[in-house]
Amino acid sequence: MQPTKTIVNVRTSGSGVVSRRGFVGSLAAGFGLAGMGWTDLLAASADDLRKRKMSVIVLWMQGGPSQLETFDPKPDHANGMGTKSIETAVPGIRIAEGWEKTAAVMDDIALVRGMNSKEGNHQRATYALHTGYVPTGTVKHPSFGSLCAAELGEESFDLPQIVAVGGQQVAGAGAGFLGVQYEPFLVEDPLQMPSNVETPVGAGRFQRRLDLLGKLETAGFGKSAGANRVKEHKALYKQTAGMVLSPRVRAFDLEEEPSELRDAYGRNPFGQGCLLARRLVEQGVTFVEVRSGGWDMHRDLKTTMARNAAQVDAGFASLVEDLKTRGLLENTLVVWMGEFGRTPKVNPNGGRDHYPRAFSVAAAGGGIKGGQVIGSTSADGTEVTDSPVSIQDLLRTFCQTLKIDADKENVSPQGRPLKIVDGGKVVTSLLA
């Protein structure tokens, strides 16, 4: 049994922590507004929602993908392991073989080859890339995704603002002290509707039951010792029922997509996860993380890389292309990354070990200037020789393009103010 996130619901403001009592008030007020226009909101076209905000899709490579077999190949050096480089749609930019489909959409992708950090441990590095902070026992930092959901999302939206696709435990990917409403909604298997989102009794009877529940609660516990609890419970049930009954919940059903498009994304959990991400963003979800596992290639890297790359190449490229075709790319930031890179020197087991000193990240859409490479590494791949980018730099740049104030402070339950991104400099060349 793994520890789950602390379910603390603390709304924070510049002046400090607002207790739940305050929160219930504001939530109720929010619902009052939403109550009036609940059906209108459901009917609001996805276009309207999109106009108002940016979305983010992170393709997370858990384990630490090798930069040398992805976006920073070294075909002319012994460290390159014999991996060939291929041409891309952008003359002069070459990436590793096995990424042919991504190469074809390089026009829209920017490569950051000078990423570097100090964290070489999976948990710590994963936490750092997700939160911009190093883990400490006392503060559960909110993930960048949860922060995006809080900053960009509409409170009355009827689907979860942040969704994670793929079942792995990912350090630092949760809402931390921001509270449960920004906790990622986990879809373990994109091929199935998420657990319990469909009512087994049909919409009519479901509605009838909710009605009965509400009346009984008002007359019973709500009148005796549980007025606040009942009030909050009702708000939660209204929100959840809104999701169950929302037509938008069909976004989770990939069966609605044409077979050819599903083939193009790749008939595997990651590829289909990318397609699900597009569907969710299209419906107005703010942040989606699609996870791919098995990148911790300490041995026999060539074989496992070929298998992983085939899946992610198709998913990544199809996602960028599909978003673009639908006019969604300019408002959707797509990021490909893992927790660190891998040692340029090949180990005796034909693998590469953890290497945070020089690695690559790829980004597209959402105001990113595609078709360029930022930064470079030395001929042997061990050092960043030009334009180093730290985790904070990267997240601050994302904030800039998403129009999030990176210096905004959230207050932890201990009363400590924490900036959305602490330090870092915007990598201006990354932005269009």
Add this chain to the structure above:
Amino acid sequence: MIPKSIMIRFAAILSIAFAASVTIVHQARSADDPPAKASEKAKAKKKKPGNETVDKATAKEKKSLAKSIEKQGGGEEEVKRALNSVTPQDRRQALRTIAAIQAFVRAVEAAEKAGGSDESVEKILAARPAKKVEQPSLKPADLDALMEKALASAGVKPVELADDATFLRRAALDLTGIVPTPEQVSEFEKSTDPDKRAAAIRKMIESPQFAANLAKYWRDVIRFRATETQQRRFQPIALENYFRDKFAANTPWDEIARDLITATGPIDENPAVLLTTAQESKAEETAGEVSRVFMGVQIQCAQCHDHPTDRWKRDEFQQFAAFFSGLRTVNFSGNQVGAGQRVFGPRAVGQPIHQVANPKDPADMQRFSPAFFLGESKTELPVNISVEARRKLAASYIASQDNPWFAKAFINRVWYALNGDAFYMPIDDIGPDREGKNLEVLDALASAWAKGGYDIKWLYETVANTKTYQRQSREMDASASADDPTGANCPTRLRADQILQNLRQVTGVPIIGMKAPAFANRRMAAAARAKAQEKAKAAGVPPQLAGPLGRAVVKANQTFSFDPSTPDDEISGTIPQALFLMNAPDLNQAVEARDGSALRKILDDNPKDDSAALEAIYRRVLARVPNDDEKKIALGYVKEVNDRKEAFEDLFWSLLNSAEFLSRR
């Protein structure tokens, strides 16, 4: 003279070194055998005799290896052993082992030079006051008198005592973790024994469920702050079992605390190490957690700088952390591979000297010797005492009758668990600079409990028998300040395990949030279960959590769980929780009036009487009868739906989905 404990440890390290070298030899030999698994082919190929050059150290490597061993003070034997190792990993392993031995020898020598510092610790320990136990004379009525005085001076009028049904549901949830059955409630209501509440409390505290319930609570207290995420290095279930055994034996809290603070070694031999492995055996993290859990003092905020709102200075934190330095979570089973064979635990590694970089100048490594920030005199200790001595000393300062915070921290938690309100909020942040309420009650109870030797069952029995505990429930007045006494028992949210257990009890079937997989027959189901359990065992997962059903149980628990140290008004329901209760297929099936189901029986027992059937459902789910308004709404609904079975299914569903079902009140 080298103390005996150190000699034993030295022997242990030597035997590990020996085991490592044996493993190296073993691997060298097995390299000649044909490879057993296809996946090992590549590796084995390199080890074939004709291919030896691949694995031999290069001249350059040999030179640097010899040099580094020499630098560490290693002799010819060590160099040879390292060089003869088969793979670079083996060589590194050998090197590490040698380095560990040498570092240890140096530490022992340094300790000797410093005048046998562990002996000086023994002297300090001998001078510490011995634990004295006298049966406490404090009675529940004494606490009530103090509480009523506090209420009167705050101008708060306490509410009446709760009725029998409310009392029994509350006490059963608080003391055994599960709601009473309708039969238990009516039997209790019928009893005319004037001492029936005291008798019920006594019976519940003596039941095995008391220990089991408390163990789950304490498992969650530790689990939610664990920084270790690897299942095998921190095993919440092993921790729960540990607590359960201790609580069942009514082991005094100071003994449990001492155990948890001082334990080292493999988890399977001594699960008390889990408090340490939960914090990855790191000194600073363990120090912060020990202080929070056992004293309610959040000194970890002073880790990097002086505490902003408390008196603690960074140096005081680092001196406290020095009690916990020198350990690392290691794999005790050496180089053995099979997943099921690996056993982890904290072990002394290298010198225990606590050394931290000065935040103002990272190049300046500061050394801290252990000192207790809450102690009267902060005795300066030698910097190089052993891990065992450090922790023993820490336990002696913390779990001690001369440290009032030790008793107060535990009582503040118990009071909160039983009354829904505490002396200090949040419950794990008390300490000398915090403002609390009703502190006369806390002081009296803490002093009596400490003098009585930290008897946990006595504490629960005393509090549960107060009028304060047995009053009607009221929510804290939203307009009132949190510092005001409440004069009532405040409702709080039930733990995940309680919710799932109660769902099972009221529906008669386990609810895990999914459909059970269909098997053609029992034999096939059993075979699938056995296979899943075997697989789980190999992966270090407890058998009860094996397979898709086991995973569903874990997920259901995760869906509803929360950190029990969090104030109730900061915990809110989540969408996955609501989805689970609304739509889980097994729950919806369980509320149906189908053959053999709980609802079927209620409807059959009351074939014509809807009012009686309604009462039976309320008694079953909420352990009370419906009030007039509820009755009117429910019976009106039955009439309106005009399908008795369907209408009662909807009623059953509604009660299971109510806020009240999820609360203790």
